[in-house]
Amino acid sequence: MTEQKRDRAAAVVRERSGPHEHGGPHEHGDPREHGGPREHGGLRERKKTRTRERLLRTALELFAERGYEGTTVDEIAARAEVSTRTFFRYFATKEHVALATQELIERWFLQALRARPAGEPPVLALRRAVLESWGELPEVAGLSVPVDLHLRTCRLVARTPALLAARLRRASESEEEMARVIAAREGVDPERDLRPRVVVAAFGGVMRLTEHRWGAGQDGSVEALRALAVRHLDQLAPSLAREWGEGGDDLDGSRGTELGAATGTEPGDRTGLVPRQSATAAPVATSAAPVTSPASAPAPPATSATAPAVSTASPSASSSSGAGGEEAVRS
Numbered sequence: 634m635t636e637q638k639r640d641r642a643a644a645v646v647r648e649r650s651g652p653h654e655h656g657g658p659h660e661h662g663d664p665r666e667h668g669g670p671r672e673h674g675g676l677r678e679r680k681k682t683r684t685r686e687r688l689l690r691t692a693l694e695l696f697a698e699r700g701y702e703g704t705t706v707d708e709i710a711a712r713a714e715v716s717t718r719t720f721f722r723y724f725a726t727k728e729h730v731a732l733a734t735q736e737l738i739e740r741w742f743l744q745a746l747r748a749r750p751a752g753e754p755p756v757l758a759l760r761r762a763v764l765e766s767w768g769e770l771p772e773v774a775g776l777s778v779p780v781d782l783h784l785r786t787c788r789l790v791a792r793t794p795a796l797l798a799a800r801l802r803r804a805s806e807s808e809e810e811m812a813r814v815i816a817a818r819e820g821v822d823p824e825r826d827l828r829p830r831v832v833v834a835a836f837g838g839v840m841r842l843t844e845h846r847w848g849a850g851q852d853g854s855v856e857a858l859r860a861l862a863v864r865h866l867d868q869l870a871p872s873l874a875r876e877w878g879e880g881g882d883d884l885d886g887s888r889g890t891e892l893g894a895a896t897g898t899e900p901g902d903r904t905g906l907v908p909r910q911s912a913t914a915a916p917v918a919t920s921a922a923p924v925t926s927p928a929s930a931p932a933p934p935a936t937s938a939t940a941p942a943v944s945t946a947s948p949s950a951s952s953s954s955g956a957g958g959e960e961a962v963r964s
Contacts (some may be wrong), residue, residue, distance in 0.1 A: 685723045686714050688780045692730040693786050701731060701793045728799050731790065733773050734783045735800065739807050741773050742766040746814050755815045755829070759836045762865050766860050784853050791848030801841075806836045835873070839865050 691713040693702040706727050710720045726728040746762040753761070766773070790796040812833045816823035823829045843865045847858045869888040 681723075684715065684719070686777055688715065688720060688723055688732055689730060690782065692724075692727075693734075693778055693782050696731060696789055697782065701727075701789060703794055728796065730802060731786065731796055732803065734777060735790070736803065737777065738766065738770060738773060739803075741769070743807075743810060743814065746811065749818075751818060755819065755832045755834065756870065758818070759811070759815075759833070763840065764859060764862065767855065767862065770855050780855070784855065784858075787844070788848045791845060798903060804837065804841070808833050811837070822932050835869065839869055885942055 635795050676754055688709065692704070692709045695712065702824065704727070706720055707717055709727075710717045713720075724733070742763055745766045746758060749758040749762055770783075771780040790800050809830075811825050812829040813835060816826065816829040819829070821889070840862070841856070843862045847853070847861050850857065850861075
């Protein structure tokens with residue numbers, strides 16, 4: 634991670650504090666009473682950050698040891714050597730502290746999405762943003778807690794009904810923000826145009842499936858999570874826009890991902906999901922037939938974007954997006 638990105642990640646950590654975590658203006662009063670703006674924005678802020686990180690790390694360690702339901706706020710505060718009242722200045726609820734690092738990663742992803750080049754189709758921008766943000770997860774999560782503790786907490790969330798329900802509620806809010814980012818990139822009104830929310834709903838479903846399978850698996854590493862995301866994202870476009878056949882990815886990945894290879898998209902397609910007409914046209918007959926001049930040849934039938942079609946594209950129609958073996962659909 635570059636120094637610039639490290640600074641941005643630190644800013645995201647600072648920004649994630651809500652009113653419960655900063656106490657609000659009535660708790661601290663006039664900054665001048667505490668040594669002026671310099672002290673208020675310097676030493677005091679650093680002390681608050683250290684207290685918050687101690688509470689966060691202590692809570693996640695207790696959840697890992699005793700389970701979420703088996704841990705109380707009083708126990709978290711006692712081990713962190715602060716009062717229960719202090720806990721609630723930083724975190725509104727026990728649920729809030731359990732999901733804090735996941736919310737950090739979501740905000741980092743949204744920053745990565747906003748930074749993607751304007752010419753990228755939405756699905757490609759979402760794909761590259763999530764893989765980039767997950768690739769930097771050790772550095773970003775590590776600003777608050779050890780990355781292995783963050784990953785253990787993610788798997789705990791997937792196994793705890795109360796936390797999973799809360800995670801899904803918050804994911805809905807995050808997806809609404811994603812849809813607005815996509816709408817702004819594409820210059821459309823998300824209240825009138827359904828496409829931003831439809832694309833984000835499909836993408837979000839793939840991500841939830843990825844996280845669910847990762848949480849239920851044996852390998853809890855970042856590398857396993859990223860590899861699983863690539864395999865699932867490889868299937869998004871072919872599953873929606875092409876006829877199914879042999880070669881799709883299976884649960885253990887033993888059959889490969891032939892259908893995940895990009896076939897190219899229609900020039901006017903801004904989702905990255907609609908295959909090119911040349912990639913879906915019916916095979917040309919090779920039997921002896923009268924040769925028709927181009928001028929008299931009948932126009933080929935129009936191909937519907939929603940009609941299933943078997944791809945006959947050559948390997949040159951596929952393109953790779955680069956690092957990590959990523960294959961992405963481009964327009």
